[in-house]
Amino acid sequence: MNDKLIKISALRKKFQSRDVLSGIDIDVAKGEFVAIKGASGSGKSTLLSIIGLLEDYDKGEYLLNGSCVKSITEKQKSQIRNNTLGWIFQNFNLIGDMTVAENVALPLKYANVKCNKKECVNSVLAQVGLLDKYNAYPDQLSGGQQQRIAIARALITNPDLILADEPTGNLDSFNGKNIVEILKQLNKLGKTIILITHDDAVAQQAQRTIEITDGNIAC
Numbered sequence: 001m002n003d004k005l006i007k008i009s010a011l012r013k014k015f016q017s018r019d020v021l022s023g024i025d026i027d028v029a030k031g032e033f034v035a036i037k038g039a040s041g042s043g044k045s046t047l048l049s050i051i052g053l054l055e056d057y058d059k060g061e062y063l064l065n066g067s068c069v070k071s072i073t074e075k076q077k078s079q080i081r082n083n084t085l086g087w088i089f090q091n092f093n094l095i096g097d098m099t100v101a102e103n104v105a106l107p108l109k110y111a112n113v114k115c116n117k118k119e120c121v122n123s124v125l126a127q128v129g130l131l132d133k134y135n136a137y138p139d140q141l142s143g144g145q146q147q148r149i150a151i152a153r154a155l156i157t158n159p160d161l162i163l164a165d166e167p168t169g170n171l172d173s174f175n176g177k178n179i180v181e182i183l184k185q186l187n188k189l190g191k192t193i194i195l196i197t198h199d200d201a202v203a204q205q206a207q208r209t210i211e212i213t214d215g216n217i218a219c
Contacts, residue, residue: 003029004028004029004030004063005029005032005064005192006026006028006063007026007061008025008051008060009025010025010060011024011026011047011050011059011062013055013057013058013215014058019215020046020215021046021047021215022215024043024060024212024217026047026210026217028192028194031192032192032193032207032208033183033184033187033192033193033195033206033207034193034195034206034207034210035202035204035206035209036195036210036212037197037209037210037211038198038218040198042212043214043215044196045165045166050062052163053081082107082110082112083113083157083159084160085160085162085163086154086155086162086163087154087162087163087164087165088151088163088164090165090166090170092138092143092146092170093150096139098137098138099134099135100130100135100137101121103149104121104124104125104149104152104153105121107157108157111156113156121134121152124153127155128148128149128151128152128155128182129148130148133149142175143170143171143172144171144174144179147167147168147170148178148179148182151182151183160191161191161193162183162193162194163194164194164196166196166198168202176199176202183195183205187207
């Protein structure tokens with residue numbers, strides 16, 4: 001059985017005439033917690049977008065669960081994004097005129113997941129410790145609470161892979177630590193997590209850190 005969830009070889013990506021990624025090689029095993037660290041403009045968010053099937057790449061190879069991404073149709077990519085990937089963003093991306101429960105349940109509209117919606121929502125809200133905020137609105141929550149709701153939304157489809165793009169970037173150190181602890185607990189439950197950060201302290205909480213500088217793996 002192949003334990004490699006992600007295998008990336010000689011990956012290159014250009015924007016206009018500039019190399020954003022210049023021959024990236026990365027392997028991520030199932031169940032790993034990996035931090036990708038780098039300064040702003042280093043290419044780390046572009047790499048995460050490629051891993052999450054939001055952007056294409058120009059050269060190289062990307063195997064996801066053993067399948068070459070270049071050979072996957074757009075419909076198949078959409079199905080993978082909806083059913084097996086969970087995204088957590090720096091800016092939370094909650095919809096202001098929807099309740100917490102409605103925000104969390106939103107991915108179920110697009111995913112092929114069979115579950116009782118209320119039970120699923122209750123389960124993931126309990127997992128992040130915010131079941132009591134079921135009927136609240138985002139502007140009634142602190143930044144740390146909003147990010148925990150965003151994590152619950154990412155979990156609602158029970159994804160294999162969680163992609164976290166600077167999930168602590170808009171939080172104070174206390175709330176940032178809480179978010180990282182939740183991610184660590186999810187990893188212990190078997191979730192594969194790839195976290196993008198510029199913060200050394202956050203990166204050190206992962207099992208492994210990959211550093212990117214100017215589109216290249218630094219170490």
